[in-house]
Amino acid sequence: MKRRTLPVAAALAATATLLLTACGGGDDNSKSNEKIAGADSDGTKTSASPSASDAAADIDRPAITFPSGFEMAFDITKPSDAKEAAALGDAENFVRAINYGIIRQDPEDAAYKFYSTAGDTAQAYAKKQIKQYVDGGWTVTGVQRYSQGKVDLAADGKRASVSFCDDDSKFYGKEVKSKKILKTSPSNKDYYYFEIVMTASQEVKGLWTAEGIEVQTEATQCKA
Template structure:
């Protein structure tokens, strides 16, 4: 299963100032099998990093557990600045939540809504990714690897642009009824580059939510 990136609408002025070169691509209307962002095995209800703030740990985060054949690996260094670390951790949690919704076969799952802001396109992106798997009768399996994470924090400290690479070369869709793994031939289509604008507010201290997302397909700069 190859992910179908959504077209990205014009960003808000404050958001546009943070984003790197625009890399959203059009929605692929073909029915070829698509991969999508992966998730860790085990409990992902808390932030991915043990150095996350006590405020973030105190939040009532959704509990996400995954089967043993499903793994997401983050190859990155924890940012030293606490807000950058929190933004990165919750960007990862947003990606986890998409896969959790796929595994739950629930396009209205609470996890991706918890980690996204309905005012941007990120929540709609997550819902569409989950729904296309439900419609196809697919789930996910294998290992997905993220690397090259970068966080650019805005001057107000409440908005950040998070980017990273995604390697899907060992990550596959799987038919739910037959359990058949839909393996694909390795190609440039296995690589994606994500840019996610994360925001935070005083109403939920420690929580960062995805507002907008851009996904570049065939991101050959992400090949090892």
Template sequence: MTRRTLTTTAATLAAALLLSACGGGGDDSPDDIKGADTGTGSPSPTASAAADVERPDVSLPKDLKLVFDFEKPADADEAAALDDAANYIRALNYGITEQDPEDPAYKFYSGAGAARYAKSQIESYVDGGWTVTGEDRYYRAETDAAGGSKAAKTVLVTFCEDQSKAYGKEVKTGKVQRTEESLASYQKFSILMASQQDSPVWRAQQITVAGKAEECRG
């Protein structure tokens, strides 16, 4: 089972968000980032304020392992955006394993097109009677400040995904559909993250996923 691919360019993502960035909003273990403190890193509000934010549970079943092989950026805003981009991916997978297209976790970490994408992915799995199992690896992360305003800064986060060890699993029977590694196992994500006024949480606003990403292989 592979995620549906979208073809909008990263430049279009940035332009789309900058048109509506004033509000910064939109619609309502082994998976730690290397060298980063999970869920912290935003310089405003303070680190203590960040620690006080009640984040949703995105604990995954023991048979699903997400690996985020990311290096922490030196810039604090970019590091915070990368942290919450990973949390968005965790929340999306959590919604799949919970079989709930309206799960609040992905809504906490996303808005606008990114929220719609997460919902559509979860719905596809639920409608097909599938969940996901195995190991899903994310790597080669890059961050780039994309502008925005003081109220809503934006950072474009890109990274690769290797799904060669992640498989679809039938919910009713528990049967795993194992597939061989191929170019289809590799995808490239571009996620536009936006800071939130008076909150340390960065939310995914727009996303593209390019399938059969040759640059992510090897």
């Protein structure tokens, strides 16, 4: 039994709307956004990146630890821009928190709530993922490998679209009571493509929380 990915058509629509709103819409704005993502165009705020990095480092984050039989490997290059790096890092923390909730068998676990926006699609998605495992009597084992990370920062610098691939070919469900590992034969169903809308927290400086999420199943573009 692999992850039972839920339908997320509504999340896809929300993702597109949020980014278009934040960027102002249109190709011209997208090109302008690429410049803003790397550095301030007028060169007057060169201290923004270091301060953002320091703020992220000072956050009192929930501890997330996994048992020896489970690993999440992120082969993703960290962006040089501090805001992009923070958005990517907390998108990774959000998916870590989902697995942490599964391992703890707690659909109300605090970790995924810390890394997601209350009342939005991403938090609802996380809770449903965890609840499905708990209701089925399953936990997780094996290795998930994440790669091909990309961050598109909105023009206002307050939202970002974070995407990455997930290879679950060595990731399995495991029955909690019997400890039986539910292995499956390799297939295109092992590959997922995540797109997560991250927003800068207004309460915790340097923290980014997941707002919307879209997960493409059988994402063959993610095969190595």
